[in-house]
Amino acid sequence: MRALGWVYLSAVFLFIFAPIAASFIFSFNSDRFPTLPLGSFTTDWYMRAFSRPEVWQAIANSLIVAGVTAVVSTFIGFATAYTDFRYGFRFKTAYLALALLPPTLPLVIMGLAMLAWLSQLGISGTLTGIVIAHVVLATPFAMAICRLRLSQMDPALEAAAWNLGSSQWGAMRHVILPFCAPAIVSALCLTAAVSFDEFIVAWFVSGLNRTVPVMILEILQGNVDPQINAIGTVVFVTSMTLVVAAQFLIFRKRQDD
Amino acid sequence: MTDPLVQFRAVHKSFGSYVAVKSLDLDIQRGEFLALMGPSGCGKTTTLRMLAGLEAPTSGTISIGGRVMNNVPPHQRDTPMVWQSLALFPFLSVVENVEFGLRMRGIAAAERRERAMMWLGRMDLQGFETRRIDQLSGGQRQRVALARSLVTEPEMLLLDEPLSALDAHLVIRMQGVLTRLQKDLGITFVYVTHSQSEAFAMADRVVIMGHGAIEQIGRPQEIFRGPKTRFVAEFVGRNNILAGPVKAGVMTTAQGPVPVLSGDGPMEIVVAADRVTLSRDRPAGAAIRAAFLSEEFAGTGIICYFETPDGAEWKAQVTETQLAELHPESGQDFWLSWDPARVHVMG
Amino acid sequence: MTRRFDPYPHVLRLPLILWQGAFFVIPLIFMAAMSFWLVKNYKLEPNFVFDNWTRMLGRGAFWDAYWITLWRAVLAGIIASAIAFPAALFMAFRLSEGGRRFALLCLIVPFFTSFLVRAYAWQVILAESGPVNAVLGGVGLVPYTMLNSGFGAMVGYLTLVLPLVVIFQTWSLAAIDRNLIEAAGNLGATPLRVLGSVIIPAAKTGLVLGAVFAFIMTFGDFVSPFYLGGSKPPTLTILIIDTTKSGQQWPRAAVVAVVMIATLFAVASAALRAAYGRRG
Numbered sequence: 002m003r004a005l006g007w008v009y010l011s012a013v014f015l016f017i018f019a020p021i022a023a024s025f026i027f028s029f030n031s032d033r034f035p036t037l038p039l040g041s042f043t044t045d046w047y048m049r050a051f052s053r054p055e056v057w058q059a060i061a062n063s064l065i066v067a068g069v070t071a072v073v074s075t076f077i078g079f080a081t082a083y084t085d086f087r088y089g090f091r092f093k094t095a096y097l098a099l100a101l102l103p104p105t106l107p108l109v110i111m112g113l114a115m116l117a118w119l120s121q122l123g124i125s126g127t128l129t130g131i132v133i134a135h136v137v138l139a140t141p142f143a144m145a146i147c148r149l150r151l152s153q154m155d156p157a158l159e160a161a162a163w164n165l166g167s168s169q170w171g172a173m174r175h176v177i178l179p180f181c182a183p184a185i186v187s188a189l190c191l192t193a194a195v196s197f198d199e200f201i202v203a204w205f206v207s208g209l210n211r212t213v214p215v216m217i218l219e220i221l222q223g224n225v226d227p228q229i230n231a232i233g234t235v236v237f238v239t240s241m242t243l244v245v246a247a248q249f250l251i252f253r254k255r256q257d258d
Numbered sequence: 259m260t261d262p263l264v265q266f267r268a269v270h271k272s273f274g275s276y277v278a279v280k281s282l283d284l285d286i287q288r289g290e291f292l293a294l295m296g297p298s299g300c301g302k303t304t305t306l307r308m309l310a311g312l313e314a315p316t317s318g319t320i321s322i323g324g325r326v327m328n329n330v331p332p333h334q335r336d337t338p339m340v341w342q343s344l345a346l347f348p349f350l351s352v353v354e355n356v357e358f359g360l361r362m363r364g365i366a367a368a369e370r371r372e373r374a375m376m377w378l379g380r381m382d383l384q385g386f387e388t389r390r391i392d393q394l395s396g397g398q399r400q401r402v403a404l405a406r407s408l409v410t411e412p413e414m415l416l417l418d419e420p421l422s423a424l425d426a427h428l429v430i431r432m433q434g435v436l437t438r439l440q441k442d443l444g445i446t447f448v449y450v451t452h453s454q455s456e457a458f459a460m461a462d463r464v465v466i467m468g469h470g471a472i473e474q475i476g477r478p479q480e481i482f483r484g485p486k487t488r489f490v491a492e493f494v495g496r497n498n499i500l501a502g503p504v505k506a507g508v509m510t511t512a513q514g515p516v517p518v519l520s521g522d523g524p525m526e527i528v529v530a531a532d533r534v535t536l537s538r539d540r541p542a543g544a545a546i547r548a549a550f551l552s553e554e555f556a557g558t559g560i561i562c563y564f565e566t567p568d569g570a571e572w573k574a575q576v577t578e579t580q581l582a583e584l585h586p587e588s589g590q591d592f593w594l595s596w597d598p599a600r601v602h603v604m605g
Numbered sequence: 606m607t608r609r610f611d612p613y614p615h616v617l618r619l620p621l622i623l624w625q626g627a628f629f630v631i632p633l634i635f636m637a638a639m640s641f642w643l644v645k646n647y648k649l650e651p652n653f654v655f656d657n658w659t660r661m662l663g664r665g666a667f668w669d670a671y672w673i674t675l676w677r678a679v680l681a682g683i684i685a686s687a688i689a690f691p692a693a694l695f696m697a698f699r700l701s702e703g704g705r706r707f708a709l710l711c712l713i714v715p716f717f718t719s720f721l722v723r724a725y726a727w728q729v730i731l732a733e734s735g736p737v738n739a740v741l742g743g744v745g746l747v748p749y750t751m752l753n754s755g756f757g758a759m760v761g762y763l764t765l766v767l768p769l770v771v772i773f774q775t776w777s778l779a780a781i782d783r784n785l786i787e788a789a790g791n792l793g794a795t796p797l798r799v800l801g802s803v804i805i806p807a808a809k810t811g812l813v814l815g816a817v818f819a820f821i822m823t824f825g826d827f828v829s830p831f832y833l834g835g836s837k838p839p840t841l842t843i844l845i846i847d848t849t850k851s852g853q854q855w856p857r858a859a860v861v862a863v864v865m866i867a868t869l870f871a872v873a874s875a876a877l878r879a880a881y882g883r884r885g
């Protein structure tokens with residue numbers, strides 16, 4: 002019974018992780034149409050992919066978008082988490098809905114709405130447009146992480162700072178921000194990862210300024226090309242580095258208090 | 259005593275429909291150790307927080323040193339507080355915690371370090387300055403919190419149940435530390451607690467609060483022996499209360515007639531547990547009959563609990579020897595007697 | 606009592622309201638309004654006509670897409686829940702605390718890998734000449750066409766939603782009071798009865814939430830039906846993209862989007878009422 006359980010659990014995990022592993026393996030496999038048995042080891046796909054200037058342009062775009070998105074969405078997410086932590090007010094439910102609903106909306110719809118609206122504003126097809134859309138999508142994650150951290154804080158800590166002579170802004174700077182520092186760094190990593198992987202809204206909004214996943218999408222529409230595995234593996238490693246860094250910071254800090 | 263440091267005048271505080279403090283009038287003198295005592299929800303912490311500026315009074319005025327403080331934000335007051343949770347900053351070292359108040363006041367790094375180190379020394383914490391807060395024991399944290407609050411040399415220190423998280427033996431030691439500190443510094447301590455023993459052991463004056471209002475103010479002994487209201491008599495504990503009309507030196511109570519020395523008309527008297535004598539046979543004078551329930555070992559002796567025929571609870575304090583002699587068993591009837599000259603008449 | 610205006614709370618509260626207002630709420634409202642506009646000479650013209658609505662809702666193709674999308678989302682919710690449940694049960698009751706935390710942590714990993722790359726990997730794995738068919742051929746079976754079909758799309762949907770469904774289910778199952786289960790066992794209930802009358806009712810919220818999220822994600826997914834399902838029949842998401850990208854007919858795409866939001870809202874609120882409403 003127990004062995005059966007392990008087999009079943011392994012099968013489910015195998016299904017979930019098969020494409021991730023396969024993409025990694027195929028990226029080093031010489032066959033254009035991989036099958037079993039595998040072909041020989043090669044780094045050819047990486048060479049080819051990263052010798053293309055448009056790939057580097059896309060990486061640069063992705064990094065810019067992810068970086069700016071991370072900073073802006075972490076700022077908004079932190080301010081929102083703090084507001085939720087400290088204040089009660091009328092329409093707070095609506096306020097929190099605004100903070101948490103965006104990820105439940107299908108990205109295709111989000112993409113269409115963004116495209117239409119940003120076109121009205123005249124910023125469709127720019128990196129700014131992608132950043133705007135990604136901040137909407139990433140802020141809830143930043144908010145959740147910062148809120149979690151604040152819920153671990155003794156509320157008297159802030160009052161203690163006022164009591165010892167710091168103004169509200171002083172307490173924010175000298176107490177709340179230092180306390181939340183690990184969560185803020187985690188939020189920066191996680192929101193960057195969200196932005197780095199998002200392709201549907203970016204595809205709608207991007208125009209000629211493609212990010213890495215948008216470029217993958219467009220290559221995919223052409224034909225089978227193992228370069229995608231190479232690029233995908235690099236994207237995966239980047240995102241995972243960010244996520245693991247974020248996790249590490251959250252967990253390390255939790256052991257402290 | 260004509261120039262109080264703090265004056266509460268008709269102070270009222272409500273949170274929505276909940277009234278936390280109502281028409282509070284209170285003077286706090288310079289250099290006194292004042293305890294605000296009462297059960298949870300009595301408004302004592304709200305009173306303290308209003309003094310620190312953390313809550314604004316709904317109406318009335320609070321003045322400190324003659325200046326009305328109602329609209330002064332907390333950081334512009336000099337009312338440092340020791341918190342129930344201590345509220346030490348976990349991301350700062352011990353000495354950085356102590357320095358915090360000086361840093362916020364813009365005092366130069368060298369001077370604030372020197373002053374912080376002085377206070378750490380005074381609190382027997384030398385050698386701990388670079389430690390993190392979570393590397394300290396409960397008693398050490400307590401002293402860091404005190405040093406942090408006192409480093410700005412305030413006229414007044416607020417303490418919100420600071421000892422409630424400590425072990426019993428540490429509480430006694432910290433009580434000594436606090437009273438000595440207060441006498442040495444000569445500043446005002448305002449100490450909020452629900453613990454009778456803490457308040458009575460340390461305070462010059464005790465304010466008993468109930469349901470948002472002051473029930474009684476007085477020296478510990480006055481309150482202990484002379485509770486003014488039933489609320490105080492019950493809260494202060496180990497008191498037995500008898501009520502009824504008095505006529506010709508006899509009070510008619512639910513427990514039967516008992517002699518009293520004076521008075522006429524309806525009256526309430528308090529018989530302290532340590533003034534009750536137990537016997538199996540009916541003694542002469544003031545006594546009632548009650549069934550033994552259980553005993554409890556308290557610091558000062560043994561408290562025996564009784565139930566009178568009409569269901570009231572009575573307490574009597576006895577010594578260990580007396581308990582051994584009486585050897586009470588649950589349900590046994592006893593006579594509880596007292597000297598009518600040593601009861602307290604309320605009102 | 607007069608108090609000076611304190612900007613502090615507003616400075617912290619406003620960023621979200623401004624940003625999500627300007628770039629989440631308004632775009633959605635604008636999109637809904639746009640569904641009544643017209644396109645002339647490849648340019649949007651503000652208007653208030655029901656043209657797009659009658660045209661889109663009058664098409665058989667639209668309703669085919671609607672029902673196939675709805676059906677697939679329901680199916681994915683059911684299949685994902687059914688596949689996830691034994692795994693979640695095992696993780697909740699047979700793994701140690703640490704083992705469970707590690708497994709859940711692993712399940713978060715897929716959220717940070719490009720779904721596009723994973724879909725592409727499935728394209729290769731499931732291809733006519735791919736590894737799976739190579740294995741099937743090795744044991745003497747004829748190659749099976751798995752791509753460009755409902756099956757292919759479902760593989761994609763499950764890849765997308767399974768981790769989340771397992772996480773939700775494991776959370777809610779692990780939170781059940783063990784005493785409850787032991788008590789039922791002591792009262793002579795068979796394991797199957799304990800499952801049906803104690804465990805499932807107690808974990809209801811998580812089970813429903815898992816299924817609802819699977820539904821929502823499948824309903825809005827474009828990658829699986831397009832790259833693994835061969836986009837025939839088209840789903841609503843494919844319809845939106847085709848209408849937007851090729852014909853510049855944003856208002857008609859907006860009609861589809863509004864219908865999708867309404868459907869999602871109806872399903873999600875009904876399911877949440879079921880999850881949080883009467884217990885047991």
